[in-house]
Amino acid sequence: MSTTSESIPTPAAARPGRSSAQWKRMLRMMITIREFEHLGEQEFRNGLIRGYYHSYAGQEAVGVGMLEALDPSHDYIVDHYRDHGHCLAMGIDAEQVFAELFGRRTGVSKGKGGSMHMYSPDKHFLGGDGIVGGGISVAAGVGMALKRMPGKGLCVCFFGDGALDTGTFHESLNLASLWDLPVVFVCINNQYSMGTSLQRHSSLSQLVDRASGYGMPTEQIDGQDVGAVYSASERIFAAVRERQRPCFIEALTYRYQGHGIHDKPLNYRTTEEEEPWRRRDPIRLLSEKLIEERQMTPAQIEKMRQEVTAELEAKAERARQAPAPEARELFDDVMI
Amino acid sequence: MSTTSESIPTPAAARPGRSSAQWKRMLRMMITIREFEHLGEQEFRNGLIRGYYHSYAGQEAVGVGMLEALDPSHDYIVDHYRDHGHCLAMGIDAEQVFAELFGRRTGVSKGKGGSMHMYSPDKHFLGGDGIVGGGISVAAGVGMALKRMPGKGLCVCFFGDGALDTGTFHESLNLASLWDLPVVFVCINNQYSMGTSLQRHSSLSQLVDRASGYGMPTEQIDGQDVGAVYSASERIFAAVRERQRPCFIEALTYRYQGHGIHDKPLNYRTTEEEEPWRRRDPIRLLSEKLIEERQMTPAQIEKMRQEVTAELEAKAERARQAPAPEARELFDDVMI
Amino acid sequence: MATTAPAMKTKKMSMHEALNQALREELSRDEKVVILGEEVGLYNGVHYVTRGLYQEFGKDRVIDTPISEESFVGVGVGMAIMGFRPVVEMMRMDFSLRAMDQIYNHMAKIHYMSGGHLKVPMVLRGPEGPGPNPGLTAQHGQQLTALFAHCPGLRVVTPATQHDAKGMLKAAIRSDDPVVFLEPGPLNNKQGEVGEGEYLVPLDRADTKREGGDITLIGYGASVALCLQAARELEHDGLSAAVIDMRCLRPLDMQPALASVAKTGRALIVEYAWQSYGPGAEIVARLMQDAFWDLDAPVGRVSGKETPLPYAANLEELSKPQLDEIVAKAKEIAAA
Amino acid sequence: MATTAPAMKTKKMSMHEALNQALREELSRDEKVVILGEEVGLYNGVHYVTRGLYQEFGKDRVIDTPISEESFVGVGVGMAIMGFRPVVEMMRMDFSLRAMDQIYNHMAKIHYMSGGHLKVPMVLRGPEGPGPNPGLTAQHGQQLTALFAHCPGLRVVTPATQHDAKGMLKAAIRSDDPVVFLEPGPLNNKQGEVGEGEYLVPLDRADTKREGGDITLIGYGASVALCLQAARELEHDGLSAAVIDMRCLRPLDMQPALASVAKTGRALIVEYAWQSYGPGAEIVARLMQDAFWDLDAPVGRVSGKETPLPYAANLEELSKPQLDEIVAKAKEIAAA
Ligand SMILES: Cc1ncc(C[n+]2csc(CCOP(=O)(O)OP(=O)(O)O)c2C)c(N)n1
Ligand SMILES: Cc1ncc(C[n+]2csc(CCOP(=O)(O)OP(=O)(O)O)c2C)c(N)n1
Ligand SMILES: [Mg+2]
């Protein structure tokens, strides 16, 4: 058994520095996600997407920085329902994600899953999940599997601040610590559980403190700064791999849109509250850094954005043209 | 929101000192429970009691010390399945408890509930519960009610160390803290969750640490020393009443018998491990203190034990003679 | 108590408005009534049922909860045994899967286990099935009616009209039994006439929605509207169909269905639930038992397709009971 | 695959020994098989099913879990989607109420939601119903069969003989579908002949246990023995009763029951489950659909009484399906 006072060490294996190509890749991915969500929300309003739409806009640095640090051949992720951004960052083709949202059989879940239920085992993406906290124990199970497999793979599990109120979060952290599992539990603290602010749903304001009862290292990170996320993730992943022990990360961020597409956040929060977060927009922060360091010019960034948008629009169009599932597919894959 | 570093203050209202009568009452109750369980286990072996039998032997000081500090007209308790001792300490007639165990209609639950499902709202005893952790949220609900009622009543909720592994424990502590409920959560840490030692089921060995994520005061108490339990309870209950905030208590103790009557604890623990706990037997500790302080002689204590046993045997006999429920009662109280 | 007293003044409104009226009237009438649930307060309720109540009755009567379904159902149980009348909302009934232990083992059983000493006058309510909006997908649009209806100790009801929704919810809140009140999701936003002011609709009476001589169509919740539609279609084919709204599933009132089948000799059950082991099976079994000698043809069932709810629009539509299926099946049964 | 190949060498053993053999053989055969559950390891299993396996296969294959049912079922799901074959024990199936979200929303649906990309080859198993020992009371002796059988995506099976128990559990472990394997509690300690060595019993075939010309008695799990007893009694009255063991409840194999009813024209379902919305209702509904014209009398049901399981010995006994009830009902149906 371990104590709560552990901190996460920097193991020898942590890779130093990053290349310009890497910064640009991360910028491009963040822009891709932002523009993807923008197009997606439009298509929802056009009626092509139905049901739920949970935008990742504003939170891009968390997923992009963290998944950039993965070992793509051995690591896995288990996600919650706000999953489009993580799909893209895991390398799933945007066309397949659009196709899923449009209910096409070319979708990543063959049109059966929809927005919250994307799956791509090929890309080591083991699902969005519509149940708050529903994936946390599944991630522990993936950790159990990885521990029994070669390659020192780890599992990154994403969930929101609201998920800390579900019992399974606590059960799973206890299991992961007790069993020494290589799982990184990542709470994306965007300050709200649907329309309920942190103050109104959590007994403690620092969510790292709510994960303090399991003898695993915890760390709060700046979820707006993709570089900070990446550095912390590299260090933490290396430690988890080496020690074969779980850890808990709280990434501080903010969602720009409502909880889902029908939600109007100004019903429960103010523009004054939003403003400082928007000033520290993750895309803006990285853009400014790259401009300042003369790695990119504003024009180059704008060109990147336009390229990304054009590419996404083409993919969306191909997804639109793809066929719906055939009626007989209704009963496929209920059982084997 | 509060921080985790709160400690429990001593409010002005805490009553000082205790009378000799009080010590004797607590001793008598601890002996009553010990002898009750002894008789009960015998009756199980005789076939009169069926199903489950979870003995409280060894843990008497926790319930007796704590419930002695209650305000019987306003406070309530919600219990787990190891509930015979708490029933007696709440003033339920042993005859009714025996009758329940014997499946008689004069039982405290009319013979419908059995060992784990004793209920006596008159005595403010709101149930044993067969589901580990099942009563914890119910206790939070009782706290919600008490908060809306006059009298500054509080709810004491008992559960074992194993219950800390259930999600609902964590959910309920968050709710109780968020909503400022007058609930005292008492973990009776008897070192085992059935046959699984603390080390094998809990990621942390100090259970107070596992309750540290909810912004409520926590305290570890010596569950073998009824005086210590009583003093701590008086102080803590007064604070909970005054502040209208929950708190968490870990009472360190040990169960002498197996988990249930069929369990042989020496299959998973040793007499060497048991020995120091038996040396600090709660009845022995208090007896020694009273003898030392010349409040009682050994002969008086032995006499007390004999009286208690005779009384219990008479009650058991009356319970044996009581009628079983009538067949038509099978369908009574399914619905109103 | 008549469902639509002809003399009653009515007003057109949606089902969520009718439910909202019921809650408002009961909150005003009895201060022991409280509402608990996710986003029921400040956010005004995701499906609008609690709209305005937080503003009107304040945060101590309309209580926003964290995402802790198991435990806030338990809080409801705790308040109920203390004499309050909690109305606990599941944002969607799917999430009650998290609370099944509290529902089955506590809410339903405490009255019996306590030998009738405790009552649990609470209501668990929320929308079920594939609606109001399309695209709810597999974890949000299930109709789990049968899970509740199977459990002794619960009353389980589901209204099919706006008028019944109001009168039945008021009756549910006043019931001393625990009630599971299932709101047909597909009807949430649908308009209908609702009686003004005070009236109750009994919780143990099925309702004949339409008389007919050739076949009896039997539905509950959202499928009653399908039955009525089918009955109109069948008229064109010269078939006169009765429509029975089962409305009260536990205890199940078979009287109107039996009376109708005595005339028609033929029956078809229509339901959104999955067929195998769904509520329709029990209705068939009861017709087998009590109407066998009246039947001129086997009773049929048209149910939801036995798959998780798929996302793609065409598959989702196919997964629901189809009007043409119902009509075709009714004709087949009538011709047999 | 025949259930009892006449040529097979058999040995007399209890059902828990048969299950234990199945587990041992599968653990030896396939290193992807792991066992998870409370007290399954060091403690040797509360109902002896996992006896000796921890010693033989070690703590990485036979894994003791804390009391975290929701989450260790989720761990099973996570391991299964990674290619392991977890066998997750519920100490009693009652406790699976804590895990219903994982069972319904994850274990059962991931295959479908992922468009078939992921498989969930896991087994959830444990004892259900009022046994092996008496006095289990309301929260420990429920038969919740119907809750599982209603859920698309699951296979749900329950053996009635020691021989089937072994062969079906082995088949369940090798199935690529998620399987809920319900062990009849009342049979756990009962002896019977079990085939030696390797054999599988299919998961989609009901079984004719006895041929008969006058009435078809239909049971599943523990009630099959009651049917056989009743059939012997009925012989004295000159009635020849067939007995069908439904065994595979999802998908439900009606073929043997239909074949028998085609001969007898009369049927009676016997079950321990609560009648309303219980498994028997679906069997009746399927007979209505596919055997209506063969039936000479309404199909009857003798079920568990619709109350929480009471404690008192006489009431507990009355709450179960009674032999004389079955015989009387069978005679009534045969005479109708
Ligand atoms: C068990 C369960 N309860 C309720 C919901 C409805 N719901 C969906 S998301 C959500 C809020 C979750 O907030 P958070 O975990 O902070 O994630 P975020 O949306 O902020 O990313 C709620 C209440 C659900 N999906 N599952
Ligand atoms: C939800 C649930 N899971 C499992 C069980 C079986 N069970 C009963 S008591 C117990 C151990 C509990 O230990 P602890 O909470 O420490 O209480 P103690 O018995 O030591 O007083 C277990 C596993 C149960 N009753 N409920
Ligand atoms: Mg959030």
Ligand SMILES: [Mg+2]
């Ligand atoms: Mg313990």
